[in-house]
Amino acid sequence: MKAKILGASAAAVIALAATTLVQPWEGYSPTPYIDMVGVATHCYGDTSRPDKAVYTQQECAEKLNSRLGGYLTGVSKCIKVPLGERQWAAVLSWTYNVGVAAACNSTLVRKINDGQPATVWCPELDRWVYAGGKHVQGLANRRAAERAMCEGRP
Known part of the structure; x- marks a missing residue:
């Protein structure tokens, strides 16, 4: 994986994705809730089975970093060309939201x-704005942020 992440480490990509994209768009929930498509979710969009009823923000941040590491490992297995840090961060945030498969x-x-x-593949992010078969403006906004990161825009 390191050879494909130009000028960055996996830890840097995870930190950038977590703080700039995933945390702001997923939001923090210390307790489990059911999301818009009926999936039990907690912390920062974590859909794994919760092992406790309430999480601190620090515990959620640690869980997120760990889970993002798994998602980065998963998606890096199917990406065969080098990407830059900001491109990896955008792809990682998107993958965390849609799943590795x-x-x-x-x-x-x-x-x-x-x-x-x-300039050709970053715009593909704009297509991933549906949940439960419905266009979701929050996803459109998130994809716009991921695309800006991908394209190197502020």
């Missing part, structure tokens, strides 16, 4: 692996 089977990853430039 969906990411790896996507047109976005196919375009990355075909060697297409970021």
Whole structure:
């Protein structure tokens, strides 16, 4: 994985994705709740089975970093070309939201692996704005932030 993350370490990519994209868009919930598509969720969009009823913000941040590491490992197995730190952070945030299988089977990853430039594949993020078959403005806003990160915009 390190060879594919140009100019950055996995830890730097995880930190950038967590603080700039995932935490702000997922939001913090110390207790489990049911999300808009009926999935039990807690902390920062964590859909794993909770092992306690209430989490501190620090515990949620630690869980997020650990889970993002797993998602980065998963998606890096299907991306065969080098990406920069900001591109990896955008892809990681998106993968955390849609899942490794969906990411790896996507047109976005196919375009990355075909060697297409970021100006071609970053816009693919804009297509991932549906939940439960419905357009969700919050997802559109998140994808716009991920795309800006991907394209190197502020």
